Amino acid sequence: MKRAILAAVILAAVTAAAAGGFIGVRGHLQTTDTASVALVSPAAAQASDEPIYYQDPDGRPLYSPTPKKTPDGRDYKAVPASADLSFEDEPVAAPATTVATDRKIKFYRNPMGLPDTSPTPKKDPMGMDYIPVYEGDDSDDGSVKLSPGKIQRTGVKSEPAAPRVIRTAIRAPGTVQLDERRVSVISMRSESWVQKVTNVTTGTRVTKGQPLMEIYSPLISSAAAEYVATINSKTTGGSVAYGRGSRQRLQNLDVPDAVIAAMEKSGNVPIAIEWSAPRDGVVLERNAIEGMRAQPGDVLFRVADTSVVWAVIDVAERDLGAVSVGQPVTVRARSYPGREFAGNVSVIYPQLNKDTRTARVRIELSNPDFALLPDMFVDAEIDTGSPQAVLAVPESAVLDTGSRQAVFVDRGQGRFEPRDVKLGHRGGGYVEIREGVAEGEPVVVAANFLIDAESNLKAALKGFSDAGEKP
Numbered sequence: 506m507k508r509a510i511l512a513a514v515i516l517a518a519v520t521a522a523a524a525g526g527f528i529g530v531r532g533h534l535q536t537t538d539t540a541s542v543a544l545v546s547p548a549a550a551q552a553s554d555e556p557i558y559y560q561d562p563d564g565r566p567l568y569s570p571t572p573k574k575t576p577d578g579r580d581y582k583a584v585p586a587s588a589d590l591s592f593e594d595e596p597v598a599a600p601a602t603t604v605a606t607d608r609k610i611k612f613y614r615n616p617m618g619l620p621d622t623s624p625t626p627k628k629d630p631m632g633m634d635y636i637p638v639y640e641g642d643d644s645d646d647g648s649v650k651l652s653p654g655k656i657q658r659t660g661v662k663s664e665p666a667a668p669r670v671i672r673t674a675i676r677a678p679g680t681v682q683l684d685e686r687r688v689s690v691i692s693m694r695s696e697s698w699v700q701k702v703t704n705v706t707t708g709t710r711v712t713k714g715q716p717l718m719e720i721y722s723p724l725i726s727s728a729a730a731e732y733v734a735t736i737n738s739k740t741t742g743g744s745v746a747y748g749r750g751s752r753q754r755l756q757n758l759d760v761p762d763a764v765i766a767a768m769e770k771s772g773n774v775p776i777a778i779e780w781s782a783p784r785d786g787v788v789l790e791r792n793a794i795e796g797m798r799a800q801p802g803d804v805l806f807r808v809a810d811t812s813v814v815w816a817v818i819d820v821a822e823r824d825l826g827a828v829s830v831g832q833p834v835t836v837r838a839r840s841y842p843g844r845e846f847a848g849n850v851s852v853i854y855p856q857l858n859k860d861t862r863t864a865r866v867r868i869e870l871s872n873p874d875f876a877l878l879p880d881m882f883v884d885a886e887i888d889t890g891s892p893q894a895v896l897a898v899p900e901s902a903v904l905d906t907g908s909r910q911a912v913f914v915d916r917g918q919g920r921f922e923p924r925d926v927k928l929g930h931r932g933g934g935y936v937e938i939r940e941g942v943a944e945g946e947p948v949v950v951a952a953n954f955l956i957d958a959e960s961n962l963k964a965a966l967k968g969f970s971d972a973g974e975k976p
Contacts, residue, residue: 555585556583556584556585557584557585558570558584559571559572559573559581559582559583559584560581560582560584561575561581561582562575562579562580562581562582567581569581609639610637610638610639611638611639612624612637612638613625613626613627613635613636613637613638614635614636614638615629615635615636616629616633616634616635616636622635622638623635649913649920649921649922649923649956650918650919650920650921651919651921651956652919653919656919659952659955660951660952661921661949661951661952661955661956662949662950662951662952663915663947663948663949663950664898664899664902664947664948664950665944665945665946665947665948666896666897666898666938666942666943666944666945666946666947666948667896667897667944667945668894668895668896668897668944669894669895669896669897669935670890670891670892670893670894670895671890671891671895671897671930671931671932671933671935671936671937672888672890672932672933673827673888673889673890673930673931673932673933674886674887674888674889674890674932675820675824675827675828675886675887675889676884676885676886676887677818677819677820677821677824677863677866677884677885677887678818678819678882678883678884678885679816679817679818679819679866679868679882679883679884679885680816680817680880680881680882680883681814681815681816681838681870681877681878681879681880681881681883682814682815682816682817682879682880683809683811683814683815683879684809684810684813684814684815684869687784687786687809687810687811687812687813688789688807688808688809688810689782689783689784689786689807689808689809690804690806690807691717691780691783691804691805691806691807691808692799692801692802692803692804692805693720693722693759693799693800693801693802693803693805694757694758694759694801694802695722695723695724695725695758695801696722696723696724696798696799696800696801697720697721697722697725697798697799698720698721698722698796698797698798698799699718699719699720699793699794699795699796699797699798699799699805700718700719700720700721700777700795700796701718701719701777701795702717702718702791702793702794702795703716703717703718705717705788705791705806706788706791707788707789707790707791708787708788709787709788710785710786710787710788711782711785711786711787711788711808712782712785713781713782713783713784713785714763714781714782715781715782716779716780716781717780717781717782717793717806718779718780718793718805718806719777719778719779719780720777720778720780720799721776721777721778722758722778724758725755725758725760725778726774726776728751728754728755728758728760729755729760729768729774729775729778730774731751731754732751732752732754732755732765732768733768733772733773733774735751736769736772737772752765760778761778761779761780761781763781764778764779782806782808783808784808784810785810785812786808786809786810786811787808787809787811787875788806788807788808789807789808789809790804790806790807791805791806792804792805792806793805793806811872811875811877811878811879812871812872812873812875813869813870813871813872814869814870814872814877814879815851815867815868815869815870816834816836816846816848816867816868816870816877816883816885817865817866817867817868818865818866818868818883818885819858819861819863819864819865819866820863820864820865820866820887821862821863822857822862822863822864825853825864827889827930828850828853828866828887828889829850829853829889830850830851830852830853831849831850832849832850832887832888832889833847833848833849833887833888834847834848834849834850834868834885834886834887834888835847835885835886835888836848836868836870836883836884836885836886837883837884837885837886838876838877838881838882838883839881839882839883839884840881840882841876844876846870846871846872846877846883847870847871848868848869848870848871849868849869850866850867850868850887851867851868851869852866852867853865853866853867854866854867866885866887868885889930890930890932891930895929895930895937896937896938896939896942896944897935897936897937897938898912898935898936898938898942898948898950899934899935899936899950900931900934900935900936901950901951902948902949902950903926903928903936909925910925910926910927910928911923911924911925911926911941912924912926912938912941912942912948912949913948913949913956914942914946914947914948914949915947915948915949921949921956924941924942925941926938926939926940926941926942927939927940927941
C-alpha cells in the first residue's frame with residue numbers, strides 16, 4: 506500500500522512537472538504552478554514494465570517524464586513500474602495544492618506550530634508549506650486526534666485503569682523511650698536511715714519482690730509498734746477499728762504489704778524494714794548508700810520494665826494526615842542491621858514542632874530480649890495503605906497543574922479525550938482515581954505531555970480560525 510501511494514505521488518509530481526515545471530525537494534514535492542494535479546493510477550502504471558519516469562543519474566531529487574540529459578551530457582536513469590519506491594525518510598508528501606482525499610480542507614496551519622493559519626495554501630518565511638487541516642480533524646468533543654505515525658514516533662502508550670492495592674509507606678526517624686507506665690521510683694515518706702543495701706547496682710535486672718535495702722525510720726517503727734500492740738490486745742469492741750487505723754497508717758508510710766503481713770504473723774516489730782523491688786525490670790538509678798540519711802521524697806532507686814518500650818518518631822507535617830492510630834509500623838534499629846521490630850501507632854501527640862514542622866508519633870514495641878535501649882536511634886516505616894483494592898492508574902498518566910489533575914483516555918482510532926479526575930492515595934508508582942475514569946478505560950501512561958501540547962496547539966489554532974471566520 507505504501508509503495509502504491511508513493512508511486513502515485515511521484516507520478517503526480519512528474520505529470521505536474523510536464524505541465525508547468527517541476528522542482529524536486531527531498532521530503533516534499535512542489536509544483537511551480539497552481540493548477541490541480543491529476544493522479545495517475547498505480548495499477549495502470551504497473552501494467553507494463555516500461556519506464557514511468559526518469560531520475561537524475563546521481564540520485565538527486567530531479568525527475569523528468571521523458572528521456573533527458575544532464576548538463577554534462579549524461580542520460581537520466583529510467584525508473585520502471587516494478588522499481589522499489591521506498592525511501593529512507595518519511596513518505597513523499599503530496600503538494601500543498603494537491604488534495605488526495607475527498608475530505609474538505611478547512612484551513613492551513615503553520616508548520617512550526619505557531620498560532621498562524623491561512624484559508625489558502627501558503628508558505629512560511631523559510632519556504633515550508635502550511636499544513637492542511639481537514640474537516641473532522643478538529644472535532645468539537647474536546648478530544649485530540651493523532652496520526653498512527655505520530656503515535657508511534659512519540660511513544661504513546663496506554664494502560665487500562667484497574668483495581669489495585671496501593672501501599673504507601675511513610676518513613677520517619679526517632680528514638681527509643683521508656684514506657685512511662687512501667688517506671689517505678691522508690692523513695693521514703695518519712696525521715697529514714699539506710700541500714701543496708703543489697704548487691705544491686707545500676708543496670709542490674711531485678712524481679713518483683715527482690716530485696717533492695719533495709720531502712721530504719723522512727724516514724725515507721727512507732728506506727729508498727731502501735732499496730733502490733735493493737736492486734737495483740739485482748740480488748741474487744743473499739744479495738745478492731747483502732748487496729749484498722751494503725752494498719753492504714755503503715756500503708757500511708759509506704760511500708761510493703763509483705764512486711765505488714767510478717768508483723769501480723771509474728772507479732773513482733775522489726776527494727777529495720779526490708780524494702781523490695783516493686784516490679785520486674787532493670788535498675789536505672791541507685792542513690793541509696795549504706796548509713797545515709799534519707800529525707801522524705803529522696804529517690805533511692807528507680808526501676809523500669811523494658812519488656813515493652815516506645816519508639817517516638819518525628820513525622821513530617823505533610824504526611825501527618827495519612828497517619829492514624831492502629832496502623833502497623835516496622836521499626837529498624839541502626840544498631841541491628843537487618844532486624845525488624847513490629848508495632849502499631851498508639852498515640853499521635855497533639856502538638857507540632859514549629860521549628861522542624863514535625864509531629865511526634867508514639868509506637869509501642871515488644872522488647873522481649875531487651876535489645877532496644879532507651880535513647881537508641883531507630884527508623885520507622887508506617888504502612889498507611891489500605892488492604893482493599895481501589896481503582897488506580899500509573900502516576901505517569903496524571904497531568905497535574907496544581908489546581909487541576911487530568912488524564913487522557915484512549916478512545917481508539919488515534920483519538921484521546923482529556924478527563925478531569927479526583928485523586929486519592931499514592932504508592933508503589935500508582936495513584937488512586939476516585940472520579941473521572943471508569944474501570945477498564947485505557948489511559949495514556951507515556952508521552953501524554955506531548956498529547957497535551959498538541960491539545961493546546963489545537964485549541965489555539967481553532968481560536969485563530971474562528972476569529973478569522975467572523976465578518
